[in-house]
Amino acid sequence: MIGAADPETLARELLGRELHELDDEEQAVICRVAAGTYSQLDADEAAQIASTFGDRLADRVARVGGSWGFILFFACVLLAWVLINAGYVYGVPVFDRFPYIFLNLMLSMLAAMQAPVIMMSQNRQSKKDRITARHDYEVNLRTQLEIVRLSRKLDKMVHLAIREAKKAEDSIEEVAQEVRKTTD
Template identity: 70%
Template structure:
């Protein structure tokens, strides 16, 4: 016997005890997937990559480089080299171009910070978007799992009830068989009873 696929409306009423129209968009989407038997595999990186622009990729790359130990070490060495070259010690060699208090270095560092901060914030915003996609997917998966567990519990309850009914019927048949056998006066030779 083929079972009819439930509708999202009937699932909402049966499993959640609410009307389909009263549910949020995420819950409706989950019920539609449960009703259709559809399985969705969602990767937040793939979803975000679909809408990623060149600027987004650049922001991610700048944030990855700017937030690494390699960048910190190289940047520290560049600053130390700058200060060494522009110290009073190097003045005798004639290669000093930004003497203490390193006004040009301050200008470059301020410019770097002014440019790098918004780029890193753009990357963080993109990561927040990925996190929201992941959280939404996790919520949908958890809700679907709960709904499927409720459906399975109800199916098992129906099966156990049916088994209880069948067990009762088997006991009735056994009792009736014993009555018939005792009335007939014994077990017929052609059908031996096994215990």
């Protein structure tokens, strides 16, 4: 990558703008590029470091609550509830007759608890997506800067090679003229 350099010079030479004209994120990337440093964490690690216990718990609850296993388990629980309270399971007392008011209360309480937890998980995921986007942006900007630097270096090398080829051609022409003079 680009070695240590002045951020002002890098911004001017590679992006064609002054450092103060760049947004904060671009300035930070240019400064890291100029210093020769980079972020050693990937986006997932950075998001994990920024997460709290509640965030991780919300993710787990949302992961379980949004799985087929949970849906199938919950469907079995609902079916068992209805069968027990409809009197189809002998030896088990009916505790919530039709219209299953207690079941409605339990489902409402579950929904009241699950909805905010799922929203917390979605908020965390969007924060993680923003971290990933910033990380991707930095990688893309660094790549773009490196491509520009390599392109300029290649242009200089090509121009140098052309000059050297012209010098060699001129030398060959001089030698050819000398040979012609000596043979005449």
